Amino acid sequence: MKFITTNFLKCPIKTCDVSNDNYPLQYNGEKCELQQENIEYKPEFLIKILDRLDWEAVLSVAQDLGNTSLPSNKPQILDDGVEKDAILRDLHTLLLQTNIVEGEMKCKNCGHVYYIKNSIPNLLLPPHLA
């Protein structure tokens, strides 16, 4: 799955909904295998994508995966400066082009581990938890 999708996934276990630790999931940086896929860069869309994202969760997952270079506040609407363009290009690479091909992620509340195989996250629960 693409990095952007991590921004929409929480622990599927109902009882974890009352906790604030069920989102985002915690990605195991050592187990996650990343691949870059080419997608056309469109800065005007990227700004709109940022509107839809929880920046704290972007930072958290980026850090799990070893990227600590993001600004601590969500980049704001831009005056097409070169510097801003550099940030947007980095975000394009991270959010849209980075694919987690294999890996695992854990709920910070209950500790349950979910797996990503062949780029597909498996959020199904064993019968006793469903």
Next chain:
Amino acid sequence: MLATPLYNCDYDRVYEPAEDSFLLLDSLESELSFLRSIFEKDNYFPIILEIGCGSGIVTTFLHQHAIPTNKGLYLPVDINPWAIDATLQTIKKNPPTKDLQTTTIVDPLLMDLVAGLKSNSVDLLVFNPPYVPAEAVPNLPPGTNDEGWLDLALLGGEDGLVVTNKLLNNLHNILSPKGVAYILFCARNKPQEIQLRMEGHGWKVDLIEKRKAGWEVLSVYKFQKIKTNF
């Protein structure tokens, strides 16, 4: 008329597109200008969720024809791993044409309904559920290679509504403020009663298409949150 995607899967394990699938495609096509009017504005980046994607025909149709707009994150979901594989292949077989200039991501998820999805994120939701009345909703087959995946595609428990009702009762937690849902019913689901019930809970509900298919009468309804101004 918009082209129907090419598809080809193992129909012993994945639901074969049928009248219900095609009615849903026709409904979404007839809603095209409505959907564009909401989502084309301001370069909005929508989240599109299809529950129970099966062969992938519906998500692929949306993606291929830039519905609701030429950008967005498409999340097709199924509990059947074979359906996820089939969906990936159907998507690959039917890329959007260059002139649509799309910027889209398609990420299929193995998941039960919306269990692992952050709340109030979905802008367009589409669901062709297991709607056939039955004793009970079947359990997941114990292993991927076991039989029983097709039963899960069809059998919807009491009134054929057990799975659909789970979703409807939680719809206010699923849709974004702009959110729209299209859900397919058969006559034995008594969709008019559902319409009244949902309207009573503050939803705007519209019948989009209705069609006789063999001995079934299938229909597609649209659900939107009524905006309240406090």
